[in-house]
Amino acid sequence: MDATALIVGIDVSKSQLDVHVRGSGESFVVARDAEGLAALIERLRPLEPRAIGLEATGGFETFVAAGLSSAGLPVVVVNPAQVRAFANALGKRAKTDPIDATVIAHFVEATAPEIRPLRDEETRLLADLVARRRQIVAMIVAERQREKHAPPRVKKSILRLLKALQRELDSLDGDIDESVKGSPVWREKEDLLASVPGIGTTIARTALFMGAMAAARYNPALKAFRDKLVAAGKPKLVAIIATARKLLVILNAIVRDKKPWADQTA
Numbered sequence: 001m002d003a004t005a006l007i008v009g010i011d012v013s014k015s016q017l018d019v020h021v022r023g024s025g026e027s028f029v030v031a032r033d034a035e036g037l038a039a040l041i042e043r044l045r046p047l048e049p050r051a052i053g054l055e056a057t058g059g060f061e062t063f064v065a066a067g068l069s070s071a072g073l074p075v076v077v078v079n080p081a082q083v084r085a086f087a088n089a090l091g092k093r094a095k096t097d098p099i100d101a102t103v104i105a106h107f108v109e110a111t112a113p114e115i116r117p118l119r120d121e122e123t124r125l126l127a128d129l130v131a132r133r134r135q136i137v138a139m140i141v142a143e144r145q146r147e148k149h150a151p152p153r154v155k156k157s158i159l160r161l162l163k164a165l166q167r168e169l170d171s172l173d174g175d176i177d178e179s180v181k182g183s184p185v186w187r188e189k190e191d192l193l194a195s196v197p198g199i200g201t202t203i204a205r206t207a208l209f210m211g212a213m214a215a216a217r218y219n220p221a222l223k224a225f226r227d228k229l230v231a232a233g234k235p236k237l238v239a240i241i242a243t244a245r246k247l248l249v250i251l252n253a254i255v256r257d258k259k260p261w262a263d264q265t266a
Contacts, residue, residue, distance in 0.1 A: 008044060008052040009105025012061040020101035021047065022109055027101065032060065034134040037067040044073060051115055053108035055080040062180045063133070063173070069180070070127035074115040076108065077180070081259050083107045126179055133172045140165050212244035222247060 011018040012032065017040060020027045028043075030036035044052065052068060052075045054061045061077060068075045086107045140162060147158045216226040222243055229239035254261065 006047050006049040007105045007109045008047075008049045009101040009103070009108060010052065010054045010064065011101040011104060012054055012057050012064055014060055017064060018101045020105050021049070022102070022105035032064065034137055037064060041068065041071045041073065044068075045071070049074065051076060051108050051113070053078050053104045053113075055083055055104060059177065062177045063130075065180045066126045066176045067130050070123055070130055072123065076113045076115060078104070078107065078111075078113065079260065082111075085260070086110065122179070126176070129172060129176050129179060133169065133176065136165055136169045136172060140169065212240055212247050215247055216240060216243050 006021055006023040009020045009022065015032055017030050017032050017036060018027070019030065019040065024047075030040045030043075052073055054065055054075065054077050056077050056079065065075050065077055083104055087103045143158050143162050143165065147155055147162070150158055212222070215222045216239075217223065225246060226239045226243045229242055230236060234242070250261075
């Protein structure tokens, strides 16, 4: 088997990671904790997968994406609405069926998203944050074990320390979340914005005005909006600015609702 053909899909839930390797057909489950993530990395590294896809699932995936990315693995976090639309288009699943790791891997293979490796400093930062999180979790586990056999006065000290450690863990999780969502592996919002005709991946990160000019040429709904203003006697510059405003409203709605562009969006 050519290792470069392997695509991995990971379905992330609160307690576990369901993994499917497309190309070998292998499926397995690991816990969504430090030990499970370490085991997953050790299992995936020898396979040298071309891409590892995770859905944006409300926060559970950021810790996983951080660990895999800091290990140098090719991770991409994809938009769940697009994965579900892909699954529905296959005709193999009802709209209410869960999207599993097999579908995620198939979606990544079919869409071939560009894999953007982290810069060295980003990799080091994520590795440090993940390592520190692992240390804090180990300290929490140790203190909870001590609490079981501690006398009342000692237990009070342990509980105070546990509260402090939990605050630190929450802070680290926030730092990891921010780092991952600001990195090249996070594609959910970009893919949502880029689903609008006339809005490419570069425009989704840059000038709205330039995006409005492109959309007014290639997006039928926004072109009709711009043409109507021009036909009503509005200067072309005013019409483009109005189009940009309308585009901004549409983009905000797409990101807010987490639904890609559809013709009725406009």
